[in-house]
Amino acid sequence: MIGLSGIHHVALICSDYTRSRHFYTTVLGLQIIAETWRAERQSWKLDLALPDGTQLELFSFPEPPSRPSRPEACGLRHLAVAVTDLDAALAHLADHQVAAEPVRIDELTGRRFTFFQDPDGLPLELYET
Template identity: 55%
Template sequence: MLKSVHHIAIICSDYKKSKAFYTEILGLEILNETYRKERASYKLDLALNGVYVIELFSFPNPPERTSRPEACGLRHLAFKTNNLNQITGHCQKHGIPVEQIRVDEITGKRFTFIADPDDLPIEFYEE
């Protein structure tokens, strides 16, 4: 039946700001960028290490969605990292607030959170 996650779709409020965040700061690769005139919106296909993972959409005046604390729906987007200190330092260098590093009580692994330009929680989980 299911083989893997195909992609995650994110709707942003400021396309240029979110595009820069996901590509320039997080380093995702642009696979394809499409402007859909009939919808006045962009669709940006992004990859991580060559694997298609995120569709970033813009729409005129999207409604706000509650994302914290513990709202119903998608809780957060998590990325695996081999060096949590490196990624948190990189984020801080770009002026992105980083939550205090915590330790997963079940796995003993370190993790932390930042937020994208629309306050979507982004987790970095150290493997």
Template identity: 55%
Template sequence: MNITAVHHVAIICSNYEASKKFYTEVLGFQILREVYREERESYKLDLCVGNTYQIELFSFPTPPKRISFPEATGLRHLAFSVSSIEEAVSHLQKHGIQTGSIRIDEITGKRFVFFQDPDGLPLELYEK
């Protein structure tokens, strides 16, 4: 096996328009492709994160809820690198997004903060 990188992260949302707006307008990800799959009653939105990574945003008619808190088994959170935590937090707050307090990683000494997408998916900003 020769894994060289992460290709994409797939997210299923409950409200496609709200999540599309959040990921494109608030977080600023660029749309690569948007497809409506009629047979599944589902949108698939491919988003570019920087120049390397992709997020696939899916919608389905009635997706089941996923337990996220407290510390459930599975994907814990999705983290994005930023150059300035203060600027990123200010940007999120201007868009009405609540964040946790800025914390320091006790192992690396780097600063980070948590927030959530419209479905409560835990997201993190990690200062480079």
């Protein structure tokens, strides 16, 4: 057995580092672990912590190519984060002018969820636990 114990991090590449840094730290409230300028790559690397210990790595690169994204395209579909109070989370997003889709109910679990996007259009999900 390989011995997987969980997800350590998810890596994201952004088109505008300042805008995405603000979104993930101020709007979503993730804590900064480390912020590193990598001169040889002309790239920032921002390590962010979620409360459960999972990390997001936010990278910037000069002129990253667009990644086509369609709802049923092969590959990463969306990034889902757990929240205990979906209504409070939605109010917080609205306070920061971040639009979310209408709340849906997971027909398999009965839990409420919704989607919104980061500054680069990456689909993010809030899933009420």
